[in-house]
Amino acid sequence: MLKQHLQQKLLQKLSPQQIQFIKLLQVPTVALDTRIKEELEENPALEDSSLMTLDEPKGEYDDLQDDRDDFDGDKGEDTGMDEFNVDDYLQDDSTNDYSTSYNNGDDEEDKKETPIAIETTFFESLQQQLDLVPLSDQDFIIGKQIIGSLDDDGYLRRPITSMIDDLAFSQNVMVEEEDVLEMLKLIQSFDPAGIAARDLQECLTLQLKKKDANNPLIKKAIEIVEHHLDEFTRKHYDKLERAVGLNSEELKEVVAEILRLNPKPGDSNQVTTKQMQIIPDFHISNNDGVLVLTLNARNAPELRVSRSYMDMFEHYDKASQKDKKMKEAVQFVKQKLDSAKWFIDAIKQRQQTLLKTMNAIMHYQYDYFLTGxxxxxxxxxxxxxxxxxxxxxxxxSRVANSKYVQTEFGTFLLKSFFSEAIQTESGEEVSNKEVKKILEDCIGKEDKRKPLADERLTEILKEHGYNIARRTVAKYREQMNIPVARLRKEL
Structure with a gap:
């Protein structure tokens, strides 16, 4: 039986404008140029006024202002953009709402592309070395199969039996395990040293055997790697001294020789395809004890609505006859004009939100930004x-997780300034960053022959007035990527 009934629901929806603003807000400055270029390509009604020709008049349609301050990226309110009025796009104001006080002459330098050197990957290098060796057709195919099976770090982790199957099914080449092992031995003699090893022990051994085999230092290093690698990695130096018959000074030289080896030989010749370029979103300068915050000029592009599209809309709007095609044209132009203005509004809102957030962070951490x-x-x-x-x-969170600020003492991710509170014995709340700094200083000054254990670090912090548990000290130490005392030990 069908029944009708009324039901009320409270739903929160984000308009396309708010969604666009949220996406733009989390984009860092280094990626904003790309995002703007994409929008310029997709929407012909949006233009970059900085690219105008000298003959084109400027001012009447430039730097559109948004007199409606009700655009709020957090609250999801309707911006009322359904009603279309071409006058909204014809406001005249010579002031650039998107300008900032940041102008240090670096814009042209920032726009230059970073040159990337053309290098040969270690796969290509190995293939070139293989081409120079006189081989039978079968051995050459096996060699190519081995090189193609290497991981990016240069190790061969694929089992020999699996490569034999690959050769049989894909190349129709029937080989024995001895044939593959023989070619593997040949490729392991190629440069870089240690390539095509099946584990770390074999990688280090291959590198040591390429050195002077008559050197007693190298012989002891090979003995340690082949028979006592576990003790070496755990830094049980006292056991190593007894096992290989060396005193502490001799062992120190052998350990230094092993530490010079490359545990990932493939990475040494690997071309980095992605380069991480950090462009600060904010700049903080110290002007005689007064902090000055500026926004990177790249966050303030000179965007405007296309004059030709506005003229087009006026032409269609004044047409005496409006058939179906004319109405579709008007709707298309209206959609592009609205989209252009929404994007400009979102860029403006992004700029205001960035400055507002960073200004609050700067004043909250004023003493830190003064001294570093x-x-x-x-x-x-x-x-x-x-x-x-x-x-x-x-x-x-969107601002802090992806934005950088340049100060007089370095460039930092905003997220790094957020920290938990720790209470001292006197009842004062301090940042856990302060505790981490003390830990870092203590570990940096410790005697590496007898590094400080977590229990001793806990006692030192208590002497400074920080009543912190040992497990918390261990957590902070791990967050700073500092190993345990045993692994910090040196001879």
Whole structure:
């Protein structure tokens, strides 16, 4: 039996404008140029006024202003863009709403592409070396199969039996295991040393055997790698001294020789296809004790709505006869104009949100940005900044996770300034960054022959007034990528 009934639901929806703003907000400066270029290519109604010709008039359609401050990327409110009015696109204002105080003359330098050297990958290098060796057709095919089976770090982790099957099914070449092992031995003699090893022990041994075999230092190093690698990796130097019959000074020289070897020979000649380029989104300068915050000019592009598209809309709007095709044309032009203005609004909102968030972070950590001393970092979580700027925590998180600030003492990810609070014996709350700095200083000054254990580090922190458990000390040490005391030991 069918029944009708009324039901009320409370739903929160994001308009396309808010979604666009959220996506733009989390884009770092280095990727913003690409995003703007994509929008310029997709929407002919959007133009970059910085690329205008000198003969083209400027001012009447440039730097569109948004007098409606109700565009809020956090609250998901309707911006009322359904009503179309061409006058919204014809405001005259010579002031560039997107300009910032950042202008240090680096723009032209930033726009230059970083040259990438053309290098040969280790796969190509091995293939070139294989081509120079006189081989039978079968051995050449086996050699190519081995080179193609190597991992990016230069190791051969694919079983010999699997390569034999590959050759049989894909190349129709029937070979024995001895044939593959013979070619593997040949390829292991190629450069770089240690290539095509099946494990770390074999990799290090291959590199040592390419050195002077008559050198007693090398002989002892080979003995340690082949028979005592576990003790070596665990830094049980006292056991090694007894096992190989060396004193501490002799063992120190042998260990230094092993540490010079490359555990990943393939990486040494590998071409890096992706380069990580960091362009700071903000700049903080110290002007006689007063911090000055500026936004990278790349975050403020000179975008405008196309004059030709506005003229086109006026022409269609004034047409005396409006058939179906004319209405479709008007709708198309309206859609492109709206999309262009929404994108400009989103860029403007992004700029305002970035400045507002970074300004709050700068004032919250004012003492730190004046001196660069990590011990002056205050405990700060996302909610502290969100409450100050009256925005959602997710908005602050999007800014902090992908934006960088350049200071007089380095360029840092904003996320690195957020830290938990730790209470001292006096009841004062300090940042865990301060505790990590003390740990780093203690470990940096320790006697490497007798490194400080976590228990001793805990006692030192208690002497400084930080009542922290040993497991917390271990957690901070791991976060700083510092190994345990046994692995920090040196001869």
């Amino acid at each position: 001393d990590e011990r002056k970092l205050r405990p700060m979580i996302l909610k502290d900044i969100a409450d100050k700027i009256d925005m959602d925590i997710s908005t602050v």
